[in-house]
Amino acid sequence: MRLFSRHLPERLHKRTIVVLVSVILAVAILAAAVLLAARAYVVPENTTTFTIAQDNTGRYISGLGVNLLRLPTANLIHNGAFDQPLVQTQFIVNGGSENKFSVTTSESIGNLPLTDDFFKDADINIFRSGNEGMQKLHSAKITSYEVGRLLNQTAVDLPGSLADIRWFDFAESDAIVERVVAAGSDGTLLSLGKSDEIEIIKSGHDDDFTSIAYGHDGFLAVDNGGRFYVSDDGLDFTELNLRGTGPLLDVAYRSDPGGDSGFYLVVGKSGQLYLGRGREFEQLRLGFSESLNALVVPEDGIMYALGDKGYALYSHNGIDWLQDQSLAVENDWMSGDAADDVMFFAGSNGLMAIKRGDEDFEILNPTLLTSVLGIGDDLQLLPDNSPDIVWPGFREVSLFSSEHIVMISDFGNAYQSLNQAYSWERVNSTDSSAAAMNRMERLPSGRVFIAKQDGSIDWASFSSVFTFAPAFSSTTVLAGDYVTV
Incomplete structure (x- = not known):
């Protein structure tokens, strides 16, 4: 330089x-x-130090790294949504009245718990969007919370070529928007897409599809011929080079919330039980030949495989299975479901069992159904006119909440309990073939599909109803309103 x-x-x-x-x-x-x-x-101008309870450690805490108070004046912060120290969730309202509103699962921006009165006594604020932005309308307290109500039941417009097809199961993708696949008779799959798009898929075999499930690797369907079919998109299905030793009756998927190591389970006649991922399946040797009819696979916890002659197998990992002796009975277990901490199983000759929370399974007396069965298709006296009753078998069970249980009998009649099986009522009092059901299933999006014995399919929105007080004095809750809880 x-x-x-x-x-x-x-x-x-x-x-x-x-x-x-x-x-x-x-x-x-x-x-x-x-x-x-x-x-x-x-650097925050006002910093608050808070302590998390010991039993909540290990849970995620998420937040926004911005000053929310500097957002436009129409935002929820300035209008009182967060006056309370805790906002647990928020919902978009489907409709309502002066003291009630409903929220459908498919439209919800918050989770809808499956326990009645879960939100009872919670404080709420109701908001409506207008020309001046989001405005607070009302504050109240929840007095009741009802889960499992069906709204806007609508018939699916099926092609005439499907008039003779019956439907047995439904599965929905959580990755492909609004893609639902139905498993039907005569080797038929029905793929339902957005805007009423319908695709008919044929397996090339006459065997009925019996069950279908969706998991990380896509859709998996099985049929009465022991065949496995897989699809990534719910439109193109490939038959695997694998054949069961008899009819396959049910399939389920156990997800892994922390990764992609979920797996499929398949059960069928002659004690068949398969475990697999992708296109690889292994048959587990259980050492008995009784039919396994149904799988009950909750999001976490113990899984069950239900079978004939009181066989009920349970597993923690899908590999090792043991018999639950508390469920060993003479009749056949045919169906089951779980919601939150409640499991309910049903079977032949009025067989029912329920597990509530940490309690043991309780075998229920079929006389609980006496008042709703009457003398008719579902209730018959033996030929010798003895007082013994031939109770109906229940081939389908759906839990719409931890309180709301629906069973479908062999004759297609549906019965429901709104109080964890303590009492029962008939869902539909008509005996027409149009009302007789094969299947009623709640899908992850909140839509409920109902397959009837005449081949028709209905769907409805699964919703929850909130009742609050004090009620509005001069207006009502409208569709599109926001509620913070």
């Missing part, structure tokens, strides 16, 4: 020094201004 400066005129040398100093000073001032502005933005 010294050598280079010898060749510069003295005036130019001084000017260079002045320019360099000026540039450095300007950069320093600019950097200091940026740092001060950033510090004022990111």
Whole structure:
């Protein structure tokens, strides 16, 4: 630098020094201004220290790294949504009245718990969007919370070519928007997409599809011929090079919330039980030949495989299975379901059992059904007119909440309990073939599909109803209103 400066005129040398100093000073001032502005933005003006209870450690806490109070004045912060110290969830309302509103699962932006009165005594605020932004309308307290109500039941418009097809199971993708696949008779699958799009898929075999499930690896369907079919998109199904030793009757998927290591389970006649992922399945040797009719696979906890002659197998991992001796009875277990901490199984000759929370299974007396069965298709006296009753068998069970249980009998009649099986009522009092059901299933999106014995399919929205007090005095809750709980 010294050598280079010898060749510069003295005036130019001084000017260079002045320019360099000026540039450095300007950069320093600019950097200091940026740092001060950033510090004022990111350092909270009001910081609150809080302690998490020991039993809540290990749970996720999420938040926004911005000053919410500086959002536009129409936001929920300025209008009182977070006056209370805790906002647990929020919902978009489907409709309502002066003191009630309903929320459908498919439209909900918050989770809908499956336990009645879960939100009882919770404080709520109701908001409505208008020309002046989001405005708070009302504050109240929840007085009751009812789960499992069906709204807007609608018939699916099926092609005439499917008139003779019967439907036995439904599965829905949580990755492909609104893709539902129905398993039907005569090797038929029905793929239902958005905007009433319908695709008919044929297996090339006459055997009925008996069950279908969706998991991390896509859809898996099985049929009475012991065949396995897989699909990534619910439109193109491939038959696997694998054949069961007899009819396959049920399939379920056990997800892995922390990764992609979930697995499929398949059960069938002659004690068949398969475990697999992707396109690889292994038959587990159980050492007995009784038919396994149904799988009950909750999101976590113990899984069950239900079978003939009182066989009820349970497993923690899907590999090792043991018989539950408390469920060993003479009749056949045919169906089951679980919701929250409740499991309910049903079978032949009025067989029923329930597990509530940490309690043991309780075998229920079929006389609980006497008042709703009457003398008719479902209740018959033996030929010798003895007082012994031939109770109906229940081939389908659906739990719409921890309180709401629905059973479908061999004759297609549906019975429900709204209080964990302590009492029962008939769902539909008509005996027409149009009312006789094969299947009623609640899918993850909240839609409920109902397959009837005449081949028709209905669907409805699964909803929850909130009752609150005090009620509105001059208006009602409208569809599209926001509620914070």
